[in-house]
Amino acid sequence: MKKTMVELRVRYAETDQMGVAHHSSYFPWMEAARTELMRDLGMSYRELEDRGFYLPVREAFCRYMRSLRYDDIAVIEAEVLQMSGASLKIGYRIREKESGKPVAEGYTLHPFVDSYGKVVRMPDFLRRLFDSAEL
């Protein structure tokens, strides 16, 4: 399974008054990892949208095991967990870089949608890309 790794430094703006990264911050991080995963698979998400296809989020889940502090580096690993004609499930593991300790894990589920907002089957060019990436 192809995995993509992204490193992001926790921003001050992402902390809350508990002194740790706010739980909602993790979803944009997962999204950033998803962006790189797509690029690694051979088509940037920007290009996908330019071709008229979108991957809105149908479900988002995160389990938090440890917290991250300002200036920590989060390593976010993303991989395709499941792929059907109708949707794509992507999994994430987040760890703190220095200690290597697991911080959080989660997934997002995405239907394929066209530019009219209609749910469609996965476009062929994407399926070919995914197949050649041996997902």
Place this chain on the structure above:
Amino acid sequence: MKKTMVELRVRYAETDQMGVAHHSSYFPWMEAARTELMRDLGMSYRELEDRGFYLPVREAFCRYMRSLRYDDIAVIEAEVLQMSGASLKIGYRIREKESGKPVAEGYTLHPFVDSYGKVVRMPDFLRRLFDSAEL
């Protein structure tokens, strides 16, 4: 079961280039509803923290059924789904105010944590509050 309702107007900053509220925006909305739920139960979350107890997020989940647009009013309903000595599970339903249509649903799971970050049992004053609220 006590339910608390909060209305929030979707901010421009909360939209993304798909033209709808970004999925990560829903978590701060749930949190805002959680804040009001606590207040309705008889103790504001601010007061709880002042007493040295915290409710960090252990799990967060959201399922998105429809999208919300800028300037739409989101109605977020929060209720206690489960309460044990060790954790609190809160459920949310979000609908678009004008149409009344369901937009999303989710939950968050919270351990009780003291000011040292240690997981503790639910404080008695909170249990009494919750009991008298007939949750």
Place this chain on the structure above:
Amino acid sequence: MKKTMVELRVRYAETDQMGVAHHSSYFPWMEAARTELMRDLGMSYRELEDRGFYLPVREAFCRYMRSLRYDDIAVIEAEVLQMSGASLKIGYRIREKESGKPVAEGYTLHPFVDSYGKVVRMPDFLRRLFDSAEL
């Protein structure tokens, strides 16, 4: 001068590890007040965009005098400071509701832009609205 007031409760997600609302949070609040100001003037910003006109931000400024804490209610006052054929300057005053104390003040400057991203003169229907509002 017409002034519009909006009340927003500070969200936990908007705080940072200093224990106060993060300075970047104030800009979406100003934007929320701007949204209501436009509505008060007779045309919602959503409708303006539907007609093919946009008010991107050219300049944004905020001076912070006091801080706001989680669960505080911010009162944001917005008014048109300057209006020319080419741009609109909107001013903001933010105070904490309970104490009434001033918290911040700022402004944003907006050109008029059409759906091609081209800067245009203020559309006539908007000028008429603004004139009748005795700005």
Place this chain on the structure above:
Amino acid sequence: MKKTMVELRVRYAETDQMGVAHHSSYFPWMEAARTELMRDLGMSYRELEDRGFYLPVREAFCRYMRSLRYDDIAVIEAEVLQMSGASLKIGYRIREKESGKPVAEGYTLHPFVDSYGKVVRMPDFLRRLFDSAEL
């Protein structure tokens, strides 16, 4: 003058329905560049806070010349513009990496504050650091 450069890829979550990075996103970017500037000067902002000093934001300003799109790489350059016993002014220039075109510029103004929230003079260890960095 010492300058620090940071590269950040525009996140999907940072876009708005105009299809570009939302103006409020620029302030956390400046903050990320400020974090690296401090580190370059010899003391991370995290360490500064650990020593009981804070640099809250007194003023924040940004002028937007062009827009950034999702997946663009923003290059943020930060430098100390002014330094007095009482405050620090930091300037920023943001450009789009591929084209090199200027996108925005701005500044933030910061008093020195101790852990009681009291404004204090710049601590000596910081002044020495700044002096040796030939600001």
